[in-house]
Amino acid sequence: MEWRSNPRRVLVVNGPNLDLLGRREPDIYGHDTLADLEDRARRTAADLGLEVDARQSNHEGVLIDWVHEAMTxxxxxxxxxxxxxxxxxxxxxxxxxLPVPVVEVHLSNVHARESFRSHSYVSPVATAVIAGAGVTGYDLALRFLAERLVRQA
Incomplete structure (x- = not known):
């Protein structure tokens, strides 16, 4: 694989309604805000020798543009x-x-919720999937990527 401009930089993309973390259904999604989650991810990444570029949007096209950006x-x-x-x-x-590893993360266990949440268009193209671990899921995803990126270096 040809390395990108910064192979130790990880893009963390959060989609619709994740800007409401800490306020929206805290019994399902927890009390941490998006800012808390991003700060934690940056600290975990730094401990692993990675850099996090964290973003959130409620708009599908913006998310797709960011995914395209991750290619290089x-x-x-x-x-x-x-x-x-x-x-x-x-x-x-x-x-x-994408020519880079992708980890799909969900704060809640989507398989233990409404039946429509059990189907993911993303899972079949993801390198790994983490669901139900809350904000710790992002830590796990970063650890997975750190190991993967070191092996590929």
Whole structure:
């Protein structure tokens, strides 16, 4: 694999409604805010010798543009597509084109919730999937990517 401009830089993309973390259904998603989650991810990444570029959008096209950007500017991608997990073929297709490892993360266990949440367009094109670990899922995803990126170096 040809290395990108910064192979130790990980793009963390959070989709729709994740800007409401800490306020939206805290019994499901927890009390940490998006800022808390991003700060934690940056600290974990630094401990692993990685850099995190964290972003959030409620707009599908913006998410796709960021995924395209990861093709040349990042060594890996962590994505919590929110509701687009279950609906967006376009996002799935963008992720499938990535030459870098992709980790799909969900704060809740989507398989223990409403039946429509069990289907993911993203999972079949992801390198790994982490669900139900809360914000710790992002730490796990970063650890996975750190190991993967070191092996590929």
């Amino acid at each position: 500017d990042h060594g890996g991608l962590i994505i919590n597509p929110g509701g687009y997990t279950h609906t967006s073929v376009a996002l799935r297709d963008a992720l499938a084109a």
